[in-house]
Amino acid sequence: MNKLKQLLSVAIIGLAVATVSNANVRAEMNQMKGVASALTNANDVATFQKAAKELRDLAVQSAEKKPSSIDNDADFKGYQEGMKEFIAVIDEADKLAQEGNLDAAKTTAKRLFDIRNEYHKKYK
Secondary structure (H helix, E strand, O other), X not given: OHHXXXXXXXXXXXXXXXXXXXXXXXXXXXXXXXXXXXXXXXXXXXXHHHHHHHHHHHHHHHHOOOOOOOOOHHHHHHHHXXXXXXXXXXXXXXXXXXXXXXXXXXXXHOHHHHHHHHHHHHHO
């Protein structure tokens, strides 16, 4: 009877962790949507860079978590590749902003929406 209780406890904890992880990915993705909009609407380099840092941090966190819509390792690797591409564009845009080219940085940042749309079709 104790083994059954232990097994049931482990199963419940595992389900709870998976549910929280999926909820966190969803919450991070919603945050990323808002921050990406702030990035492309920034009026100065400082605002752009602040949003870029926040967006990059969220993307790095999200890349390590498996969304509930992904149920195999191959899809998870594809999702992670998409997140790497997303992060690379953030870095590229941030570099342009650091160089003082805000318009080019904002144009580059708009590619984030294309990447999002591409990978949402595959993994959402």
